[in-house]
Amino acid sequence: MVLPVAFKGAPGSPYTRKMTAVLRYRRIPYRYLLGSAADKAGMPKPKVELLPTFYLPDAQGVLEAVTDSTPLIRRFENDVVGRSVIPSDPVLALIDAVLEDFADEWVTKAMFHYRWVFADAIAKAGAVLPVHFVGITANPSVLDTAQTQFAQRQIARLAVVGSNQHTAAIIESGYERLVDLLDAHLQTHAFLMGQRPGASDFALYGQLTQLAHFDPVSAALTLERSRRVFAWVEMLEDLSGLEPMEGDWAGADALSPTLLALLSELSQGYLPVLLANARALAQGEKQMSVDLPSGRWQQAVVPYQAKCLRWLREQFVALDEKAQARAQATFEATGLTDLIYASV
Numbered sequence: 412m413v414l415p416v417a418f419k420g421a422p423g424s425p426y427t428r429k430m431t432a433v434l435r436y437r438r439i440p441y442r443y444l445l446g447s448a449a450d451k452a453g454m455p456k457p458k459v460e461l462l463p464t465f466y467l468p469d470a471q472g473v474l475e476a477v478t479d480s481t482p483l484i485r486r487f488e489n490d491v492v493g494r495s496v497i498p499s500d501p502v503l504a505l506i507d508a509v510l511e512d513f514a515d516e517w518v519t520k521a522m523f524h525y526r527w528v529f530a531d532a533i534a535k536a537g538a539v540l541p542v543h544f545v546g547i548t549a550n551p552s553v554l555d556t557a558q559t560q561f562a563q564r565q566i567a568r569l570a571v572v573g574s575n576q577h578t579a580a581i582i583e584s585g586y587e588r589l590v591d592l593l594d595a596h597l598q599t600h601a602f603l604m605g606q607r608p609g610a611s612d613f614a615l616y617g618q619l620t621q622l623a624h625f626d627p628v629s630a631a632l633t634l635e636r637s638r639r640v641f642a643w644v645e646m647l648e649d650l651s652g653l654e655p656m657e658g659d660w661a662g663a664d665a666l667s668p669t670l671l672a673l674l675s676e677l678s679q680g681y682l683p684v685l686l687a688n689a690r691a692l693a694q695g696e697k698q699m700s701v702d703l704p705s706g707r708w709q710q711a712v713v714p715y716q717a718k719c720l721r722w723l724r725e726q727f728v729a730l731d732e733k734a735q736a737r738a739q740a741t742f743e744a745t746g747l748t749d750l751i752y753a754s755v
């Protein structure tokens with residue numbers, strides 16, 4: 412690994428915030444290329460432009476553009492030792508990976524919804540976010556044009572994310588439950604993974620930097636429901652001073668009732684939608700729908716999320732028999748056995 416590690420990102424991107432917080436906590440030196448800095452520096456372009464984009468040496472030592480925070484976190488674990496964000500017990504590591512995927516792929520729907528559906532939110536995001544890309548000294552007319560284009564492009568993507576008239580109430584009630592569940596958990600634990608953070612803590616933090624602190628409708632409701640959640644997000648930003656110990660990880664066989672309650676929440680939306688999406692993709696369909704306890708979910712099929720399901724199943728299969736049985740006990744207790752066994 413070439414240090415400091417270089418990447419392109421933006422403050423309004425939850426996955427960028429996830430990764431900057433991981434790098435700070437792990438004390439990995441970095442170069443955060445804002446706006447057009449990466450392009451000006453002649454950095455390579457990825458196949459699909461996503462934020463963050465990391466610039467890392469390939470097998471020949473030539474810099475290439477690499478995206479996707481989840482495998483990047485694992486790659487950095489191999490390259491830099493210590494202050495790991497992957498629990499040492501593989502059963503807890505699987506639970507951490509499931510919660511990471513929930514934050515990245517499900518909570519992000521709330522993030523997109525609260526940003527691009529409400530007039531006040533659209534006005535704020537449209538006004539501020541383009542400045543990160545166009546540049547702080549850009550002239551007002553350039554920013555005004557960027558504002559219109561940016562908002563139009565993102566609003567058009569609500570359909571891809573799955574925010575629509577059918578799902579709005581499901582997303583909003585789900586976010587409110589998440590804040591309450593997190594508040595309850597944080598009353599006794601500093602992190603999802605116990606007294607030290609795992610990848611899932613940073614994934615959830617990334618989404619909440621926007622939901623709890625930037626987008627006005629969700630930020631107001633988060634603070635109203637939980638000062639603890641609001642403050643947690645501020646504290647996760649920089650954990651460089653935390654001194655984690657092996658014994659700080661949660662015990663996978665004695666998870667707290669508050670973490671089990673949070674895991675049970677995944678069966679209300681995240682898991683049924685993940686499975687219905689994979690099934691629709693396997694049948695060559697473009698749209699998926701599924702009945703959830705809080706209403707009917709329908710949206711465009713997302714091929715990437717079928718890959719996420721496959722990765723989680725592969726991680727389960729890689730466990731030895733005893734570990735599989737231990738993971739299975741948690742999935743049974745929280746209504747998540749379909750994550751591993753349901754046919755798709």
Ligand SMILES: N[C@@H](CCC(=O)N[C@@H](CS)C(=O)NCC(=O)O)C(=O)O
Binds near residue numbers: 427478
């Ligand atoms: N799975 C990816 C997701 C990254 C992602 O979706 N990034 C968003 C911004 S937060 C993005 O770049 N979207 C495409 C776009 O804005 O054009 C990761 O974990 O890094």
